[in-house]
Amino acid sequence: MPERLVVIGGDAAGMSAASQARRRRKPADLEIVAFERGHFTSYSACGIPYWIGGLVADRDALIARSPETFRAEHDIDVRLRHEVIGIDLDRREVLVRNVDTGTESREWFDQLMYAAGATPRKPPWARVDARGIFGVQTLDDGTALRAWLDADPGPRHAVVVGGGYIGVEMAEAMIQRDLTVTLVEQGDQPMSTVDPDMGVLVRDSMCQLGIDIRTGCTVTGLTVRDGRLSAVETTDGTLPADLVVVSTGVRPNSRLAADAGLPIGVTGGIRVDLQMRVLGADRVWAAGDCVETVHRLTGQPVHVPLGTHANKQGRVAGLNIGGGYATFPGVIGTAVTRVCDLEVARTGLLEREAEDAGYQYVSTRIESTNRAGYFPGAKSMTVKLIAERRSGQLLGAQIVGRSEAAKRIDALAVALWNYMTVDEMAGLDLGYAPPYAPVWDPVLIAARKAVDAIHAG
């Protein structure tokens, strides 16, 4: 009889794990059953704002692989609308509820892959039963929001609460749908995922697009009329609204794991070893937005819910379940996004994060261009570096630019990953040709400026 792998969660981490395990172990050796409470598998959650905004025309384009594909091509039994509601590690069973019928059943496993993702941090005011209130965590969320937008008459006034990546991307999507948009952010700056001096560039660009930005502003409640949202109450006054997007962050969806006695870390994520095996558990694995990982610079546990990590971690877990050997080396906080006509990127630590980690640092900022200044299409870009005060080790980098800017973060990310100093970086052999860079690439100019600051300090 084959071993049986049960996968909890049919998105990036879970299905990557399932696919990798299947590549190495045939159905006669390993049966794979995946339970997903939603309607979809393996979709690009990061793509939802672009579908909402209309840039991506077809929802199905966001779905990498359907349950049918998994079943037919990989012999993976994916059961949609099935939610795992309990784990019994001693009996090696999960309790599963059919979301549509309410029927519950027990399913046995030898190996368990926990990939339940993240749960929106829903503020108390958002726990209201009314139409017009949306999250954007899942493709089901996105589908509901899109239906609301496409209704006739559709909504006209949107309020987006929370100015992180998703909030900013959703604000832009709403503008593209011709709604008036107000972005409500508790902090001093939207795009708090970069330092304030870089965030202000993003803010300017959002304002130019017509987004009304309210910073230092908190939502206090919602006004509902006839079961529909009619306004958002804030510390900055009443904002009429027939649509609110709640993008106030997520937390690891680790409750079931905790209830089963699996170890939960300080971030709320499940604790795993390098192979993505749950610490101290027998043949139980976890990956994706529900786990915590380690930041390679600070050595601290962090929770970084990003599709790219979920895919990598899922692959690692699946390789190991399949009898191979792979490890996940941790993260350094790289992220990129597009806001209006701006490209925004970061890697490593922000200033406050560097401080919290105990680093003393210098930070420098330069202006340059994506191409040779004389080349058609040359656009400006700002590069900020944060380097350890004494050694000059790169601790963080941020880029805001208009074109061909964001992915320059990768060279900086690899430098940071390898603990390079800004001195060493100034000598790097990067690609140069007029269509792609000034003769000194912005990355090199930034490194030179940082070198000067280190030696002056």
Add this chain to the structure above:
Amino acid sequence: MPERLVVIGGDAAGMSAASQARRRRKPADLEIVAFERGHFTSYSACGIPYWIGGLVADRDALIARSPETFRAEHDIDVRLRHEVIGIDLDRREVLVRNVDTGTESREWFDQLMYAAGATPRKPPWARVDARGIFGVQTLDDGTALRAWLDADPGPRHAVVVGGGYIGVEMAEAMIQRDLTVTLVEQGDQPMSTVDPDMGVLVRDSMCQLGIDIRTGCTVTGLTVRDGRLSAVETTDGTLPADLVVVSTGVRPNSRLAADAGLPIGVTGGIRVDLQMRVLGADRVWAAGDCVETVHRLTGQPVHVPLGTHANKQGRVAGLNIGGGYATFPGVIGTAVTRVCDLEVARTGLLEREAEDAGYQYVSTRIESTNRAGYFPGAKSMTVKLIAERRSGQLLGAQIVGRSEAAKRIDALAVALWNYMTVDEMAGLDLGYAPPYAPVWDPVLIAARKAVDAIHAG
């Protein structure tokens, strides 16, 4: 009395050195005189093809700083049309000829900066005195070519000899000027700066543009009528032509240095230490296309004439002349270019270079896209990796793509610089968002494929 720095050559390396030295030492402490035999200083030689082709409208846009700027803002005495024709290290004098008047004079120095650049490898058949024969090494060359193109009636049939970066860029420029273009290349493939399996992609793209490519073809002579070029004779027959571009490579312009007894390496370039000091010489420095440097992977001396190295080396020399401390760490062979609608990039070693260096390797190739597949503007890209057979250390990478492809080489270059293995690279935390990458960046997919090949081998 101030010390006196004499600079031989007023382009990237020489003027970077002069500027850096000036930043640290005021005129009362250091007098700086630079001799340049041409009409221009500090221009982008790499930009010449784009000006010839019409993409860059204004020649002066290629000039970063004019002699007037150097004089007025930096107190650097730049003397154009002055060629240094001899160096006397014992008397610490150079012999200088005014190119226009023929007058010769002696100029003393304390410190000497040798930055005479490179000289075209002119084949015997090109040493003919006729109109219609052009190099593209200097802005003076470019100016002459442009005048020939702009004449009325202008030329109609161009032959470009040599299929390296410059040859390929010039072929494209000639097409943009509505000439018929034949590219003659001795080897099997134009763009021999990448492996043949990648070069074939470039060849296809050039053919589609209408460039007639003759590989395995050698020029045997030129036909001149009334002092004008009328045809190029090749092993492949007679090619009617009223314009020939000779882009058959360059060699270090180190003759004067050799005559003065300075050490010349196996590549023909001047030998320097880490600070760009000429080996064994007293207060004599060299930088740019006239020196040889070290390849960080093979440990072998190499001659890599590229503006980006010239700028870096010149800066290092200037900092040291100025009393600071900087070193040039060597190169790893990174280069990017645009050919028609293709972006072409490389870093590290090609297959034959890896073999010559004594490595055993595996090479792998993957296809991916620059953006999420569903995102508007997603275009294909091919990434090839070469990794050491046993350790998996990255030895080389090549990319050919249609958009947002070439500069991905930088992440690979930094990985290679840091001696990463493809195993380590598969875990890198690179930027992901749908407008910029699939959830697995092509760089990561390439690393995964290489990992599989290493472990299979």
